[in-house]
Amino acid sequence: MILPKTNRLTSEQLAEITAIVGEFGCKIQPIVGAVRTIYAIVGDEREELMINRLEGLAFVDRIDRIQSPFKLMDKRSDLATHRIKAGGVTLGQELFVIAGACTIDPKNPNYFHETAAAVKEAGAHVLRGGVWKPRTNPYTFQGDVKSLDILMEASRRTGLPVDTEVMEDAHIKLALDAGVHSLQIGARNALNYSLLRAVGRAIAERDTVVLLKRSIHMGPLNEFISAAEYIAAFGNPNVILCPRGTTPTLDGYRNHPDESITPLLKEKTWAPVVVDPSHSVGKAVYVPACALAAVAYGADGLCIESHVSPSQGIGDDPKQAVTPDVLAETIRQAKQLWTLRRSGKAS
Ligand code: PEP
Numbered sequence: 001m002i003l004p005k006t007n008r009l010t011s012e013q014l015a016e017i018t019a020i021v022g023e024f025g026c027k028i029q030p031i032v033g034a035v036r037t038i039y040a041i042v043g044d045e046r047e048e049l050m051i052n053r054l055e056g057l058a059f060v061d062r063i064d065r066i067q068s069p070f071k072l073m074d075k076r077s078d079l080a081t082h083r084i085k086a087g088g089v090t091l092g093q094e095l096f097v098i099a100g101a102c103t104i105d106p107k108n109p110n111y112f113h114e115t116a117a118a119v120k121e122a123g124a125h126v127l128r129g130g131v132w133k134p135r136t137n138p139y140t141f142q143g144d145v146k147s148l149d150i151l152m153e154a155s156r157r158t159g160l161p162v163d164t165e166v167m168e169d170a171h172i173k174l175a176l177d178a179g180v181h182s183l184q185i186g187a188r189n190a191l192n193y194s195l196l197r198a199v200g201r202a203i204a205e206r207d208t209v210v211l212l213k214r215s216i217h218m219g220p221l222n223e224f225i226s227a228a229e230y231i232a233a234f235g236n237p238n239v240i241l242c243p244r245g246t247t248p249t250l251d252g253y254r255n256h257p258d259e260s261i262t263p264l265l266k267e268k269t270w271a272p273v274v275v276d277p278s279h280s281v282g283k284a285v286y287v288p289a290c291a292l293a294a295v296a297y298g299a300d301g302l303c304i305e306s307h308v309s310p311s312q313g314i315g316d317d318p319k320q321a322v323t324p325d326v327l328a329e330t331i332r333q334a335k336q337l338w339t340l341r342r343s344g345k346a347s
Pocket residue numbers: 102130134185186187188213244279316
């Protein structure tokens with residue numbers, strides 16, 4: 001990692017370091033932070049002669065060789081001061097909320113439009129809506145590209161930025177071309193390194209945000225943070241970690257709630273944590289408590305499935321979407337808890 005003396009290198013300086021690392025078979029990837037840009041050396045960074053030559057340049061402050069599997073997302077990284085913004089919120093400065101339907105029903109777009117207006121009213125900053133869905137059963141509804149138009153129309157009507165899951169290159173392109181602001185990598189794909197790379201490449205140097213769910217197959221937390229690193233390594237560090245429940249061990253909840261990992265993640269990474277209580281517990285009635293627990297554990301935000309008429313919804317909505325009134329009350333309480341936590345009256 002090359003740290004220049006100035007906030008960013010001039011094109012001549014960039015050309016100079018690119019030429020030096022090129023001699024050693026490496027490339028330079030600029031990582032654009034809010035204030036400063038740092039320059040990752042992609043390749044084998046241990047070549048002493050290359051490092052010495054870079055360190056000898058007048059405009060280079062230092063070469064950072066953080067011994068961490070996630071050099072960019074590590075709490076000790078120079079990007080640790082980077083702040084992610086979405087839906088008018090700087091994450092970490094106020095409670096951030098993504099809400100909306102699990103799955104947009106292309107046959108009944110009005111449900112989504114009504115839901116979009118209602119979640120905005122309830123206090124959501126970003127509207128979620130599934131266009132393409134990873135379904136366990138191949139015979140169930142797999143999503144429909146027509147829903148992308150519905151999602152973007154809802155974005156225009158409400159003024160909210162939107163989040164949707166992408167599972168392959170074609171989805172990434174369609175979503176970005178349409179103007180989707182937050183790309184979701186789902187629990188099933190969080191270990192799909194080709195997809196992580198493809199998303200990283202596609203959003204390099206854009207202000208797009210990625211909501212990276214935790215895979216139920218992830219063990220040590222380093223695996224989760226390294227998945228975020230894959231995306232950041234291509235030039236966009238706007239990656240939000242989203243615990244959403246892990247392998248079920250209880251017979252009541254859909255997954256095993258994992259909001260308690262937030263303090264552990266925060267010891268290792270500066271990445272914001274936005275917890276998804278909906279997939280964790282999998283039943284609407286348990287969602288508010290899980291959401292509050294997540295905030296108590298230090299989450300920067302929540303991602304909650306909500307629908308104006310859950311029984312008429314599709315995908316997960318009939319079982320786990322909360323109605324907008326429950327969402328509004330949950331957000332109200334979560335904000336109080338957030339303030340209490342930040343004021344130091346609760347730890
Ligand atoms: C979703 O957000 O609707 C979803 C499928 O989530 P996950 O990947 O966490 O299962």
